[in-house]
Amino acid sequence: MMSAIDLLPDEALLTNGDPTGELFATFYRRYARALFVHLAREALDPQTAADVVAETFLTALRCRASFDPQRGCAAAWLAGIARHRLADQRRRTRRLRRLARRLQAEIPALVQADLDSYEALRHAEAQEGVSDPQIAAAIEALPHHQRQAVIARVVHEEAYHDIARSLHTSELSARQHVSRGLAALRRSLTE
Secondary structure (H helix, E strand, O other), X not given: OOOOHHHOOHHHHHHOOOOOOHHHHHHHHHHHHHHHHHHHHOOOOHHHHHHHHHHHHHHHHHHHHHOOHHHOOHHHHHHHHHHHHHHHHHHHHHHHHXXXXXXXXXXXXXXXXXXXXXXXXXXXXXXXXXXXXXXXXXXXXXXXXXXXXXXXXHHOOOOHHHHHHHHXXXXXXXXXXXXXXXXXXXXXXXX
């Protein structure tokens, strides 16, 4: 059943100054799926596509006051933001690959088991922390940098470059901490 908000034009959803975020949430629901499908066509893996969608809508939310209906429709404005976020993502990926080549290191790829561990940890995380004592103990047993990286990525859904910054390390190293931490958690929880 459609509400009155669902019937509002895009411009009203963006320019209303809605303090509750309900109008922007409607705008998000209108375009998130289509944007994700578009990014999947760009040959992005699902996680990267989801990251770009999230970054796009976060930017749109922060910059919605700058939207000008006189310059074009909201869908085109959002597509422009997505193009910029996609370009940023590709630049980060190129930098990471160059760094890996220079260090003669391999970027660890997440395998399905890592993704399963990620999802299990995400779902076990409660409002005040990890609610499952077995998972909490396994996380606590991780080396400091792995524990910090896994919690930042999985629980707080931080981007790798933000994790790297907080750990004072490279993005490659942050990815390795997450990958190794998830692998250690998987081993610990399946024993």
